[in-house]
Amino acid sequence: MKKIKAPFFIVNPKSYLYGEESLKLALVADRLAEEYGVEIFFTAPFADLANIKANTKNLRVTAQHMDPLVPGRGMGHVLPESLKAAGAEAVFLNHAEHSLKLSDLVKTINRAKELGIITIVCADCLEEAIAIAKLSPDILLCEPTALIGTGQTSGYDYIVETTTRIKEIDENILVMQASGITTGEDVYQTIVHGADGTGATSGILKAPDKAKRLEEMIQAIVKAKNEK
């Protein structure tokens, strides 16, 4: 897998967008990734991944979850090989809306490593983040569950502390901070305070003009990068 260039940005429309609407935003993100030279991850429902991959060139197409399954039975579960074959390069794991058993998280991270899929693993508190750091995910996302969707950021002290603590355990882990990112300024501040990446859901989807808001966020990534 291609090395991740930090600072990166994750567009995460969750289950808000699917089909045509999902592709439409992906096309915007794809253009911005090229224009600004920024690494952009884009999540979509499983059934949309192949179509987004087929129509874009610059995105890290990202699944929202996968199971520790190997090819075989596993009726109804999310087979890592099927995501890879559809063009997914990355996967979210243990998001607060789909939290995992620890034993499954260990197995699924291992499956991702076997297949060269980038893991973006979520933690909902610092203690959980520290345990996860020992599992060597590629990206670790510290998102206090209580703030999801509120438009409140987690505070810059929190960003600095969690980033430092995770890097102490494993300096190869990229730390993402993404609570309540609503504006380009939020993106800028998050990166200059030390995060390797950030991203947004409602910050983009609720904007009067999604494409414009996303461009503003990507420009903020570039600005923060240049000052780092």
Next chain:
Amino acid sequence: MKKIKAPFFIVNPKSYLYGEESLKLALVADRLAEEYGVEIFFTAPFADLANIKANTKNLRVTAQHMDPLVPGRGMGHVLPESLKAAGAEAVFLNHAEHSLKLSDLVKTINRAKELGIITIVCADCLEEAIAIAKLSPDILLCEPTALIGTGQTSGYDYIVETTTRIKEIDENILVMQASGITTGEDVYQTIVHGADGTGATSGILKAPDKAKRLEEMIQAIVKAKNEK
């Protein structure tokens, strides 16, 4: 949604096939559906559904599961709208390998009805089948869990009894019987004993020639239909 023509057949490769291999078998099934005029459902991993739909004309493209989710948050879950948009016409629910909470089963069947998605609901014993029958699924599959993958059929008395009991509760439900279907003869016997449909996983996948085995099964459907 288009009315289901019984007797029907379900090709269910579970998580054994994905990507190219899944499409390859789908193309065979698509040709057989046309050639023999038999209703064929074909399941695939979520990420493969759109590609199979785009490359076939006669199949009921079928998802292996979906969640009761509505568009919105629901990170990592399977959004019914995304399956529909990808071309899925049917969905399995409550398979023994992905059994559901009763309250989720009720909600998910309702979501499928809203979207015009055919529901194929599994029961692992007669008591469970009778409770499910009150939820009016389109197709009810009675598959004693202990027999899955064994190559043993559930016995013709079992087929007759369960089919009768389910039809007494709701005569509109199509009853599928599919334990241990390995040969064309198994398919034929299952249908002549009263099932509205049948299907196979390992019976097809472990055959020396998958396409030939599937054709033998579809021919058996036709033979049973003509004698009914």
Next chain:
Amino acid sequence: MKKIKAPFFIVNPKSYLYGEESLKLALVADRLAEEYGVEIFFTAPFADLANIKANTKNLRVTAQHMDPLVPGRGMGHVLPESLKAAGAEAVFLNHAEHSLKLSDLVKTINRAKELGIITIVCADCLEEAIAIAKLSPDILLCEPTALIGTGQTSGYDYIVETTTRIKEIDENILVMQASGITTGEDVYQTIVHGADGTGATSGILKAPDKAKRLEEMIQAIVKAKNEK
């Protein structure tokens, strides 16, 4: 097991009470059961059941859940035999706060029947109640999830309709209605509108005097019984 005398009442302190506090309310309920000749079920955490049984004479000591387990491995799960040995005579299943897979619900009801444990099975909508009715629970509780803990009752039309529909499927099932029961008057109205039993959690626990509120409710049961 001793036949249930309707109308009955269930004191359900959930996980609000444990240890001394749980026993204290159980002693009040025990006295009222004797004094008014009313069948009272009393729930407690698993670890409290034996102590409550040892200190009361008239209550149906009731567990809040159990698993379909048989004696053997099953580390950390709730063994039906252990509840029975501790003196539990009844068990709640599929409460909205601990909803069950359909296949586990079927197995657990069967385990309860083997051991002579009374099943109180919860449904959160009429469709779910109708499916559950086919599983022949002893008591079926229709409690729209959205109303739990709100102090709002489900409406008398709802009570009449659900009770009628369930009895049509199986007249042996006792129907319990218990949403938002706060006062003796709520209890009285619920029973006169056809429910076989009712009960409360916050209606009792938030009362200025728990014992007095409970007595008021039991008196209402007696009044409704005499008028039926």
Next chain:
Amino acid sequence: MKKIKAPFFIVNPKSYLYGEESLKLALVADRLAEEYGVEIFFTAPFADLANIKANTKNLRVTAQHMDPLVPGRGMGHVLPESLKAAGAEAVFLNHAEHSLKLSDLVKTINRAKELGIITIVCADCLEEAIAIAKLSPDILLCEPTALIGTGQTSGYDYIVETTTRIKEIDENILVMQASGITTGEDVYQTIVHGADGTGATSGILKAPDKAKRLEEMIQAIVKAKNEK
């Protein structure tokens, strides 16, 4: 809570024993704990804990699981306060037969610390053990899932390696090794190879004379302790 004296032993009859049979073995363990001055933990179903506590003096009465619940709703879940009130001093968490979501494991360990309950946290591979070590459990049990109930021990190299790795992360964690402990000799070898404690289920329950087998194991603990 009283400091744990190593090497310790855990008698874990899982759901094999309940009621009278559970108490009978607890009385044997209680006598041995006194006679040999060895720290013995004894697990039982939730409903048996209070009775075992009331009838023994020397055991660490141990629950097989608990939920992260606080007093309140939580119908059907295992309230930590109710275990504490019943006399439980310790709790198993994340056993292979009741594996936990990482976020619940974090919360439940915190609840145990609030209440002074000893945590015995299970890991089914070294990677999982290392992540758990960052959560500072009191006792960490490394038990390769594949060996549970087989009578095969995990090998002394495995014991030495896992014990060393866990102590490197947090030297305060007591490391328990318990796969396939069948005889006194297994107990002795496990402790001399560096484990702080061990225990057994089927090794005791399948013995022709349970009391005698348990005494043999406790004697082996003493022997190993004296040589350490």
